[in-house]
Amino acid sequence: MDQFVWRVLPLITILVSFFIFFYLQDSDTAPLYPVIKLRRNECSLLPHHHFWISSKRIVTPQGIISGSVEINEGRIVSVVEGYGKQGQSKQEEVIDYGDAVVMPGLIDVHVHLDEPGRTEWEGFDTGTRAAAAGGVTTVVDMPLNNYPTTVSKETLKLKLDAAEDKIYVDVGFWGGLVPDNANNLTILDDLLSAGVLGVKSFMCPSGINDFPMTTIDHIKAGLSVLAKYKRPIVVHSELQEDNENHLELNDNRDPRAYLTYLNTRPPSWEEAAIRQLVGVSKDTGIGGPLEGAHIHIVHLSDSSTSLDLIKEAKSRGDSISVETCPHYLAFSSEEIPNGDTRFKCSPPIRDAHNKDKLWEAVLDGHIDLLTTDHSPTVPELKLLEEGDFLKAWGGISSLQFNLPVTWSYGKKYGLTIEQLSLLWSKRPAALAGIESKGTIAVGNHADIVVWQPEQEFDLDDNYPVFIKHYELSAYMGSRLSGKVLDTFVRGNLVFKDGKHAPSACGVKILAT
Ligand SMILES: NC(=O)N[C@H]1NC(=O)NC1=O
Numbered sequence: 001m002d003q004f005v006w007r008v009l010p011l012i013t014i015l016v017s018f019f020i021f022f023y024l025q026d027s028d029t030a031p032l033y034p035v036i037k038l039r040r041n042e043c044s045l046l047p048h049h050h051f052w053i054s055s056k057r058i059v060t061p062q063g064i065i066s067g068s069v070e071i072n073e074g075r076i077v078s079v080v081e082g083y084g085k086q087g088q089s090k091q092e093e094v095i096d097y098g099d100a101v102v103m104p105g106l107i108d109v110h111v112h113l114d115e116p117g118r119t120e121w122e123g124f125d126t127g128t129r130a131a132a133a134g135g136v137t138t139v140v141d142m143p144l145n146n147y148p149t150t151v152s153k154e155t156l157k158l159k160l161d162a163a164e165d166k167i168y169v170d171v172g173f174w175g176g177l178v179p180d181n182a183n184n185l186t187i188l189d190d191l192l193s194a195g196v197l198g199v200k201s202f203m204c205p206s207g208i209n210d211f212p213m214t215t216i217d218h219i220k221a222g223l224s225v226l227a228k229y230k231r232p233i234v235v236h237s238e239l240q241e242d243n244e245n246h247l248e249l250n251d252n253r254d255p256r257a258y259l260t261y262l263n264t265r266p267p268s269w270e271e272a273a274i275r276q277l278v279g280v281s282k283d284t285g286i287g288g289p290l291e292g293a294h295i296h297i298v299h300l301s302d303s304s305t306s307l308d309l310i311k312e313a314k315s316r317g318d319s320i321s322v323e324t325c326p327h328y329l330a331f332s333s334e335e336i337p338n339g340d341t342r343f344k345c346s347p348p349i350r351d352a353h354n355k356d357k358l359w360e361a362v363l364d365g366h367i368d369l370l371t372t373d374h375s376p377t378v379p380e381l382k383l384l385e386e387g388d389f390l391k392a393w394g395g396i397s398s399l400q401f402n403l404p405v406t407w408s409y410g411k412k413y414g415l416t417i418e419q420l421s422l423l424w425s426k427r428p429a430a431l432a433g434i435e436s437k438g439t440i441a442v443g444n445h446a447d448i449v450v451w452q453p454e455q456e457f458d459l460d461d462n463y464p465v466f467i468k469h470y471e472l473s474a475y476m477g478s479r480l481s482g483k484v485l486d487t488f489v490r491g492n493l494v495f496k497d498g499k500h501a502p503s504a505c506g507v508k509i510l511a512t
């Protein structure tokens with residue numbers, strides 16, 4: 001036995017020395033902690049944790065500057081004006097992006113990732129890879145389309161477990177307000193104290209059985225708890241009217257014609273819901289009985305009376321805000337081909353005049369922010385072959401394309417890069433209460449997208465798309481401008497040249 005040990009000992013010594021030698025080659029800061037070091041490197045496509053990004057177009061709250069951003073351990077530690085003047089830095093630690101735009105990463109506060117329960121529709125892995133590839137550094141996940149829906153602290157726990165080790169960007173979570181927890185506010189209170197950033201509810205059927213709609217009284221009850229936590233409710237604002245003209249039943253019009261579907265969900269549905277909501281938001285103003293609560297209207301499509309009601313509520317000091325989505329700004333009902341159910345969503349895409357007015361409201365600041373409402377499904381439910389607009393799943397798949405789509409269509413209306421950044425980063429961060437994100441400012445998370453507004457590309461089958469069932473996206477086949485080059489999340493380079501970092505190191509964001 002002794003003899004055996006003496007024979008293998010030199011061999012073991014040589015193996016150990018080889019390991020140490022190669023490990024030290026790879027290390028620059030913490031040679032004594034190989035395990036931590038190796039894992040950290042897998043989070044990023046860069047070897048450094050302290051580095052500089054320089055560019056002639058950096059979007060800061062003070063305007064677009066030429067200079068550099070210093071990043072250390074995931075935070076922005078300095079922003080220096082003057083291109084090529086990054087002080088003490090070593091050359092290999094400076095990434096020079098030339099005239100590419102360096103901007104806060106996008107924050108998409110309306111995304112259905114569908115996991116657990118409907119991972120065949122989307123999922124944390126595919127969804128957050130798509131986000132990273134599109135320059136989206138934070139998403140806030142919706143409480144429905146996953147199964148079970150996120151309506152209690154127990155179901156939130158299932159969400160959090162399902163997200164473990166799968167997220168490439170940071171992810172926050174909305175809880176759901178449904179009759180069950182609106183009628184038993186302890187459940188809602190527990191859900192909020194478990195860390196959801198706020199709650200979502202529907203004023204019409206949601207299309208998902210275990211996510212029933214709420215009445216305005218449920219919403220009022222929910223707001224009383226939300227006020228205490230100072231967190232928002234985000235509301236799908238359509239109120240179904242009992243108007244025969246709009247019912248799908250007894251209707252012998254062509255279900256493949258987009259107009260048939262459009263007529264089933266008129267602007268008056270949005271108007272009726274918003275009228276009820278502004279009746280309640282009046283109490284959210286300073287000194288009001290619901291001070292601290294906030295009402296946010298999701299995916300506004302009607303740019304007429306619905307928008308006027310919101311403007312009025314804002315001008316009297318209500319705590320209320322509104323989002324719209326790229327598909328309402330990119331498409332109009334006149335252009336939607338018969339049977340092309342990729343364009344089906346609710347509320348529906350309306351006519352070109354409505355779209356122009358939506359852009360006007362975006363540019364004037366009456367619409368606060370943009371989101372995707374990325375709501376994917378499987379081909380069997382999108383019914384592309386049948387082309388039946390009345391039966392197909394309503395929801396548009398677009399998470400990876402936010403930035404180029406907003407830019408491609410917006411620049412024709414005079415949208416600036418600074419406005420785009422407010423709409424996609426700063427204001428969404430404020431709504432979700434995650435203000436250490438959303439701007440390139442000292443102390444903030446180094447969540448950054450680098451993109452080239454002038455670069456055009458075709459969204460065809462050769463383009464690396466990471467959303468599941470990408471062929472169901474209404475944007476496939478289009479030519480866009482504004483190519484995402486690199487994406488950083490908390491200083492980790494998570495996406496570059498069509499490739500992701502080896503490990504999914506996004507963080508689950510919980511409100512405290
Ligand atoms: N359940 C769900 O995701 N519904 C979404 N789809 C859509 O088009 N509008 C929605 O609210």
Ligand SMILES: [Zn+2]
Pocket residue numbers: 236298299346
């Ligand atoms: Zn909705």
Ligand SMILES: [Zn+2]
Pocket residue numbers: 110112142373374375
């Ligand atoms: Zn949605």
